[in-house]
Every structure is written in structure tokens, then in C-alpha cells.
Amino acid sequence: MATAGARRKWATTGMVVQVRKRRPGEAGDDLVRVGFTTSRKVGNAVTRNRARRRLRACVDAVLPGIVKPGLDIVIIGRAATTARPFDALKDDFLKSLKKLDAVDRITDEVSCNGV
DSSP states (O other): OHHHHTTOEEEOSSEEEEEEEOOTTSSOTTOEEEEEEOOGGGOSHHHHHHHHHHHHHHHHHHOTTTBOSSEEEEEEEOGGGTTSOHHHHHHHHHHHHHHTTOBSOOOTTOOOTTO
């Protein structure tokens, strides 16, 4: 709820990313917390679970070591999440993080084609 209230979000074809910087003294100042959600608009339970699994895999591939500490990130799956190519999902996520000023540094392993 607090992340949605922060009003910092970026929407792409494959997902919507919301980011909130935690205040000093809040639990986990040096951690990055990530949450996933998909609504019933995405599809039935099987489709929603597939979308969340793909988003988790995308975050596992992109997130480690590049995001500023002390952030809460919520990733909302969309109807196109399950059909979108995985490389495009990774690029969507990295582009969203850059637009929301959540990127600390980019490693050579993670690239964002066209951004």
C-alpha cells in the first residue's frame, strides 16, 4: 500500500513497476524488498501464476547488485507478461528502474537494448 501511495511508477508493455524509498530508521534500510502481484484481468489462476513466475525470474536475472539499497519495489503483471519474450521483459524491467531512478550501477552482464 505504501508503495502504491508513493506515486512513483512506470508502465511498460510487460509490467508496471512501482518504487518507494524507505525513510531512515524503517526496517531494512540496506535491503531491497520486492513484491509481485497480478490481477484477475491477466487471466485465470494458471496464467496469473505463470506471469508471476516469469516476473520473479526476470527480477532474479536483472536485480542483483544494480539497485539502490532501501527501496520497496512492486511489480504488477499485465496481460502481455506471459506472451512477451523474456529478453523483452528484462529490458522492460531495467528501463523502468532507470526511469524511476532506482539503478545504482549497471553491470556488464545486464544490458538494456535500445535504452
